[in-house]
Amino acid sequence: MSKEVKIIIDGKEIKAREGEKLLWVALDNGIYIPHLCAKRDAEKPDASCRLCFVEVEGMPNPVTSCTLPVKDGMVVRTRTPRVDRLVSTAFELLLSNHRLGCGKCPKNRSCELQTIAKERGLKLKLTRLRPLERDLPVDDSPQGFIYDPSRCVLCGQCVWVCHNKVGVGAIGFVRRGIERKMATFGEVPLAESRCTQCGECVEVCPVGALTKKEEDEKQAESA
Amino acid sequence: MELLEGEEELIHSEVDSIFQEFTPERENLIPVLQETQKRLKYLPKLAMQKIAEKIGIPEVDVYSVATFYNQFRLYPPGKNQIKVCMGTACHMMGGHIILESFERRLGIKEGETTPDREFSLERVACVGCCALAPVVVVNDKVEPKVSPIRVDGILLSYEIEKKLEEKEKDAEEEGKSQ
Numbered sequence: 001m002s003k004e005v006k007i008i009i010d011g012k013e014i015k016a017r018e019g020e021k022l023l024w025v026a027l028d029n030g031i032y033i034p035h036l037c038a039k040r041d042a043e044k045p046d047a048s049c050r051l052c053f054v055e056v057e058g059m060p061n062p063v064t065s066c067t068l069p070v071k072d073g074m075v076v077r078t079r080t081p082r083v084d085r086l087v088s089t090a091f092e093l094l095l096s097n098h099r100l101g102c103g104k105c106p107k108n109r110s111c112e113l114q115t116i117a118k119e120r121g122l123k124l125k126l127t128r129l130r131p132l133e134r135d136l137p138v139d140d141s142p143q144g145f146i147y148d149p150s151r152c153v154l155c156g157q158c159v160w161v162c163h164n165k166v167g168v169g170a171i172g173f174v175r176r177g178i179e180r181k182m183a184t185f186g187e188v189p190l191a192e193s194r195c196t197q198c199g200e201c202v203e204v205c206p207v208g209a210l211t212k213k214e215e216d217e218k219q220a221e222s223a
Numbered sequence: 224m225e226l227l228e229g230e231e232e233l234i235h236s237e238v239d240s241i242f243q244e245f246t247p248e249r250e251n252l253i254p255v256l257q258e259t260q261k262r263l264k265y266l267p268k269l270a271m272q273k274i275a276e277k278i279g280i281p282e283v284d285v286y287s288v289a290t291f292y293n294q295f296r297l298y299p300p301g302k303n304q305i306k307v308c309m310g311t312a313c314h315m316m317g318g319h320i321i322l323e324s325f326e327r328r329l330g331i332k333e334g335e336t337t338p339d340r341e342f343s344l345e346r347v348a349c350v351g352c353c354a355l356a357p358v359v360v361v362n363d364k365v366e367p368k369v370s371p372i373r374v375d376g377i378l379l380s381y382e383i384e385k386k387l388e389e390k391e392k393d394a395e396e397e398g399k400s401q
Contacts, residue, residue, distance in 0.1 A: 169280070169281025171283060172287040174283075174287055176290070185285075185286045186268055
């Protein structure tokens with residue numbers, strides 16, 4: 001066992017194990033830090049969502065808390081003007097590539113984007129950026145779930161689960177830049193790929209990109 | 224893209240021989256893909272599946288790398304390679320309209336090849352003759368000041384060429400059989 005260390009997050013003294021990533025220490029102690037791409041069991045964090053910034057005393061710039069191992073005596077602040085600015089920009093960038101319309105989304109009220117917006121007082125609409133309209137086809141080929149790429153925020157949770165938890169490796173990221181999306185080999189529908197339709201990816205999707213068919217129908221009825 | 228006759232065997236033998244040079248490890252993925260493309264001129268799906276199997280990684284991981292880098296092509300080069308310039312000058316002069324015209328006319332997207340492998344369509348950065356914008360390069364021939372109407376003309380000339388070749392071939396064969 002690694003030794004226990006004491007750190008201070010937002011003035012609160014917290015005990016943690018040395019080397020643990022700051023993001024998880026904070027979350028376990030009831031301090032919210034926005035995050036999308038972080039996986040607790042992943043060996044190496046992606047640090048790609050750029051939402052989990054914090055400021056640490058003694059470090060010149062804000063750092064991503066998912067990559068930062070805790071050290072004894074660390075003094076962390078989760079809300080500073082610099083952090084808020086970085087997070088609000090990263091959040092708006094994500095939104096610009098995410099089809100909005102929460103009312104029609106089966107993930108309404110359980111969406112991670114809504115949680116982040118609520119926690120940080122951010123708006124769920126674009127103010128500075130134009131929406132990136134991609135018009136991607138919805139894949140409803142699997143039995144129990146639907147994949148809507150235009151709601152995907154490229155967090156990589158589904159890809160990670162498919163590779164590391166289920167061990168199937170049916171889905172991955174393809175292409176680059178604004179063309180990037182989660183897809184199967186050859187970009188065929190999920191049902192035609194080696195996907196076993198276990199539904200683990202649906203469980204971890206933080207937004208409404210992968211949703212259960214039944215929830216989708218419920219949403220359609222109520223709307 | 225459908226494979227040609229004998230292409231499947233070629234893919235198998237080439238990929239097998241490539242893995243005699245490289246150990247099947249994940250860090251060799253890019254060199255292996257580069258060598259595969261060098262030999263086959265593109266990365267067929269079958270080759271990617273075979274490489275994934277050899278290295279022991281999911282095939283989507285190979286596809287992910289192949290679609291990430293611009294140097295990899297997933298479609299074979301056509302007999303006539305059309306390159307539409309998207310440099311600054313050509314862009315300003317409507318290069319994207321020209322590209323769209325080609326896409327519509329050939330029924331393929333940028334980066335793809337027609338099913339008969341006659342034409343492949345690519346976008347390139349500056350070809351170095353901005354005064355002639357918008358420029359299209361077919362094989363090595365520069366087509367200056369292209370307009371959507373000229374797109375039809377350019378393609379027509381290659382189609383006529385192909386028809387003439389076929390006629391000659393037919394005539395030759397007829398001559399042989401007689």
